[in-house]
Amino acid sequence: MIKNYIKIAWRNLKRNKAYAFISVAGLALGITCGILIFTLITYHLSFDNFHKNSDRVYRLYTEWHDDGIGRSHGVPQPLGKTFRNDFTLAEKTARVISFHDNLITITQGNQVKKFKEDNGVAFTEPEYFDILNFPLLKGDKKTVLVKPGEAIVTEKIARKYFGDDNPIGKVIRVDNKVNFTVTGVLKDLPANTDRKQQVYVSYGNMDEYTGSKKREDNWGGVFSGSEVFTLLKPSTTMESANSAMALIVKKHYTGRDLQVWKFKLQPLSDIHFNSDLDGYADKKYLWALFFIGLFLIITACVNFVNLATAQALNRAKEIGVRKVLGSLPHQLFWQFIAETALITFVAVILAIGLSFIALPAINNLFESQMTFKLFQLSVFIMLISVLVVFLSGSYPGLVLARFQPILALKSKLSQKHVGGFSLRRILVVTQFSISQVLIIGAIIIVSQLHYSQTTDLGFNKDAVVLLPIPQQDKAKLSTLRNRINEVQGVEKSSYCYKAPAAQSNNSTDVNFNHRGEDEHWGINTKQGDENFLSTFGMKLVAGRNFFPADTTHEFLVNETFVKKLNLKPQDVIGKMLAIDGKTIKAPIVGVVKDFYNYSFHTEISAICIMPDYRSYSTLAVKINMRNAKTSLAAFEKIWNETFPEELYSYQFLDDSVGKFYEMDNIQLKLVEAFAGIAILIGCLGLYGLVSFMAVRKTKEIGVRKVLGADTMHILWLFGKEFTYLLLIAFVVAAPLAWWAMHNYLQDFKYRITIGPGIFLTSILSTFIIASITVGYRSVMAATANPVKSLRSE
Amino acid sequence: MLSLQHISKYYQVSGLKNFVLNDLSLEIDQGEFVSIMGPSGSGKSSLLNIIGMLDEPSEGYHYFAGHAVHQLKEKQRSALYKQYIGFVFQAYHLIDELTVYENIETPLIYQDFKGAERKAMVADILDRFNIVGKKDLFPAQLSGGQQQLVGIARALIAKPKLLLADEPTGNLNSKQGEEIMELFRKLNKEDGVTIIQVTHSEKNAEYGSRIINLLDGKIESSKQL
Numbered sequence A: 001m002i003k004n005y006i007k008i009a010w011r012n013l014k015r016n017k018a019y020a021f022i023s024v025a026g027l028a029l030g031i032t033c034g035i036l037i038f039t040l041i042t043y044h045l046s047f048d049n050f051h052k053n054s055d056r057v058y059r060l061y062t063e064w065h066d067d068g069i070g071r072s073h074g075v076p077q078p079l080g081k082t083f084r085n086d087f088t089l090a091e092k093t094a095r096v097i098s099f100h101d102n103l104i105t106i107t108q109g110n111q112v113k114k115f116k117e118d119n120g121v122a123f124t125e126p127e128y129f130d131i132l133n134f135p136l137l138k139g140d141k142k143t144v145l146v147k148p149g150e151a152i153v154t155e156k157i158a159r160k161y162f163g164d165d166n167p168i169g170k171v172i173r174v175d176n177k178v179n180f181t182v183t184g185v186l187k188d189l190p191a192n193t194d195r196k197q198q199v200y201v202s203y204g205n206m207d208e209y210t211g212s213k214k215r216e217d218n219w220g221g222v223f224s225g226s227e228v229f230t231l232l233k234p235s236t237t238m239e240s241a242n243s244a245m246a247l248i249v250k251k252h253y254t255g256r257d258l259q260v261w262k263f264k265l266q267p268l269s270d271i272h273f274n275s276d277l278d279g280y281a282d283k284k285y286l287w288a289l290f291f292i293g294l295f296l297i298i299t300a301c302v303n304f305v306n307l308a309t310a311q312a313l314n315r316a317k318e319i320g321v322r323k324v325l326g327s328l329p330h331q332l333f334w335q336f337i338a339e340t341a342l343i344t345f346v347a348v349i350l351a352i353g354l355s356f357i358a359l360p361a362i363n364n365l366f367e368s369q370m371t372f373k374l375f376q377l378s379v380f381i382m383l384i385s386v387l388v389v390f391l392s393g394s395y396p397g398l399v400l401a402r403f404q405p406i407l408a409l410k411s412k413l414s415q416k417h418v419g420g421f422s423l424r425r426i427l428v429v430t431q432f433s434i435s436q437v438l439i440i441g442a443i444i445i446v447s448q449l450h451y452s453q454t455t456d457l458g459f460n461k462d463a464v465v466l467l468p469i470p471q472q473d474k475a476k477l478s479t480l481r482n483r484i485n486e487v488q489g490v491e492k493s494s495y496c497y498k499a500p501a502a503q504s505n506n507s508t509d510v511n512f513n514h515r516g517e518d519e520h521w522g523i524n525t526k527q528g529d530e531n532f533l534s535t536f537g538m539k540l541v542a543g544r545n546f547f548p549a550d551t552t553h554e555f556l557v558n559e560t561f562v563k564k565l566n567l568k569p570q571d572v573i574g575k576m577l578a579i580d581g582k583t584i585k586a587p588i589v590g591v592v593k594d595f596y597n598y599s600f601h602t603e604i605s606a607i608c609i610m611p612d613y614r615s616y617s618t619l620a621v622k623i624n625m626r627n628a629k630t631s632l633a634a635f636e637k638i639w640n641e642t643f644p645e646e647l648y649s650y651q652f653l654d655d656s657v658g659k660f661y662e663m664d665n666i667q668l669k670l671v672e673a674f675a676g677i678a679i680l681i682g683c684l685g686l687y688g689l690v691s692f693m694a695v696r697k698t699k700e701i702g703v704r705k706v707l708g709a710d711t712m713h714i715l716w717l718f719g720k721e722f723t724y725l726l727l728i729a730f731v732v733a734a735p736l737a738w739w740a741m742h743n744y745l746q747d748f749k750y751r752i753t754i755g756p757g758i759f760l761t762s763i764l765s766t767f768i769i770a771s772i773t774v775g776y777r778s779v780m781a782a783t784a785n786p787v788k789s790l791r792s793e
Numbered sequence B: 001m002l003s004l005q006h007i008s009k010y011y012q013v014s015g016l017k018n019f020v021l022n023d024l025s026l027e028i029d030q031g032e033f034v035s036i037m038g039p040s041g042s043g044k045s046s047l048l049n050i051i052g053m054l055d056e057p058s059e060g061y062h063y064f065a066g067h068a069v070h071q072l073k074e075k076q077r078s079a080l081y082k083q084y085i086g087f088v089f090q091a092y093h094l095i096d097e098l099t100v101y102e103n104i105e106t107p108l109i110y111q112d113f114k115g116a117e118r119k120a121m122v123a124d125i126l127d128r129f130n131i132v133g134k135k136d137l138f139p140a141q142l143s144g145g146q147q148q149l150v151g152i153a154r155a156l157i158a159k160p161k162l163l164l165a166d167e168p169t170g171n172l173n174s175k176q177g178e179e180i181m182e183l184f185r186k187l188n189k190e191d192g193v194t195i196i197q198v199t200h201s202e203k204n205a206e207y208g209s210r211i212i213n214l215l216d217g218k219i220e221s222s223k224q225l
């Protein structure tokens, strides 16, 4: 029986090639998206799930409760030690302090190799490798990193540094400061971990590396790279550990700090998703993806139902004959399911092929290393196939099975019997609502990104080259600047910690005008020399720039600072400002116009700008872009002569500002792709519907033409219908899209408003696309020779 | 009124020309009532369609009311057609989704008559055909004879000079057929409408003033009554 069903199904598909093609193409697209989204979601859910006892592993983090709540995944350096020594709640606790973009130097004989490690170097206590499951391939787990001066690296790094040589016993030098001997090799890190460091060195060398002992006992500051991981005892609850934290605060803080500082535990499984800390994949977006995937599959099924029921009418005669020959309704039902299954099968095969082609592109987009997990994926595909077959096959199947044979035989069946035209209308409206939501989403993300990229940032980001400064040697700094300024095409240059907008921001406490109490908010410190304002094109609203100096004798502040004090810009000029626990004190001499000191996702901070050569890590050079090539070459030469033992690199400021929106750009690309696919599937469905309409209306069109209707009149028959459907779809989609995108925009502190233009663009573009789809088929119908359609039946 | 000269119509079937009309010439004057007869497949409908400009001949010259139809553009032909010709079919070809009233009104819409004018014209013809009571019914609710009556009313609504009818009584019983023929005669005599009808019935053919017999796409005989 089944064989018979499949055989008939196959012949039917061969006979209706266009129908088969549209159905298969739509389903294949939908299922491809399903597979990719499934892979993406399971990939993110699998992050750091391979550690033993991972339900007992936590990371400590910091919260500040002042004017609002601030959070950092970093903690004061002594916290981990205190938690380990003063309490018995944990089996193991490890501190790990990681830095980024470190320079690794390897000297072999007289050959020197330099590497820049983006993911950096981590000063790590040995317990780290008892808590997290990163196995050693070489070296003794009991002794590695216990003594100072040791390093362990991953296989990949070992191969990069030493080729096929045995890495054990080799020496690596970090940032030209500290030497480490490699004593162990780690198995390469899996793709699904947020612990990205590939070079681990003994914690004991921290003081030597930073050049001071201050950090080890400093409870007052937090470096975001300073993390603590702990494996709690099975009997310890998160609550008891959190109350231990409260005791630590009581012991080590005084005064207002007692209320401000809090330490808490974050479960390992939360790290990847918690965007309040350093989580990468907000669960909100994973859910959004899940729903988009679901919608796309539904759209494809809708398409299928649509086409299949339209098709059913053409098969009325076959069904009638079968019934007269004694076929039972359920047999017809199963016959139809078999047909659907066949189409779905072909679509799934295609979808698997498409997914394999698309995965590298997606990995590229996310800079991820996702792979297909064969078992998981096959279960998913099985489930989705069954779902699709029944979702899309059962309705047409039921319709066909219910046909009355006599009517069917006389070709007297009409719309009523195949679920009517209105069902198909509802389905098309559903499809177009989905694509409109996605189109509106895409337009809004594009507009927001455009806004971020074109709005006046309060500083000039064009034609500014950022050169790194690895050593703060006064003599070297001044020769370097003099030589750079002589290069042709250089307009201005400024030493600074970072550009006005940067991913690294330092925040510290504020005391204004000798007030008794510090302010309840922090201030963002930006070190820069007297050319900082002119190089970045920033404007003063009151006072003057500070005089040239190497250390802080005068301050500039921004408008937000003044506003937070509820004062006018003139009022703060000449007043004393004390920061960093009052270690730095100087008068304010000027107020600069507000500028965006980070992305549009975050609010403009209160900021002070002051010279301090020890903090300069960047030389910003404003150049004339016409000579860019020769200027850049000259910079490289001069820089390499100044810092022969370092590795040269440079960045344009607008590129580094663009990086703030990396995630937004990824989201945009995804939404664009999905909107495109949704529209494509929708158009396939629309095309099917129009074909159906055209067939059904052949006679009517013929008659109307004989009565004198011209092509435009006939086209309007179709146009009226679809204008109407699109408008309904828009009415459904607009509020939904508004709601979703309103929530999306909440993540931006500075954002566009959702105006009518956006909705207008969306409906217009959908309309144009739909007209093209509908147009071709309706023109065909409208220009058909009426004589043919009216030949007596 | 119209003149066909050396008209041929053929379909290309696997490279071979399959002649439906073969070098056919025909003149029809204003006020004539012509009946075309012939066996099934002899080309009657094809001839009628060409006369009615629904279809184009493969070869030959076609003049209508002083215009060389074979030289006209689609648009001009359409205008000529709208002005002069009404069509009646064997299968009525009413639009199922429209009421009797709307069916009859449709040609007027396409000829850009104003609303009030349309109303008056439709009311007038409903009256003349005695189907006022049926104006809100749908075609499926009418008998065959009534449907054909609506079809004729629709063909006549814009006051055509030439009425083309392809087996108008083919689906009707003989009594209904006779009524339609009486109606045609009256239209021809009193209103001066030129009529060309295709029919299989000798009796109906004799309502006309001329009978043309077709065979294999050629005029076999032509008889003035």
Ligand SMILES: Nc1ncnc2c1ncn2[C@@H]1O[C@H](COP(=O)(O)OP(=O)(O)O)[C@@H](O)[C@H]1O
Residues within 6 Å of the ligand: B011, B020, B038, B039, B040, B041, B042, B043, B044, B045, B046, B047
């Ligand atoms: N589109 C077409 N393609 C091929 N042959 C056609 C086509 N239309 C009509 N014919 C053929 O033309 C011939 C004449 O048809 P028709 O004019 O309808 O005959 P009648 O009305 O006299 O019965 C028939 O043999 C028919 O098969």
Ligand SMILES: [Mg+2]
Residues within 6 Å of the ligand: B044, B045, B046
């Ligand atoms: Mg015929």
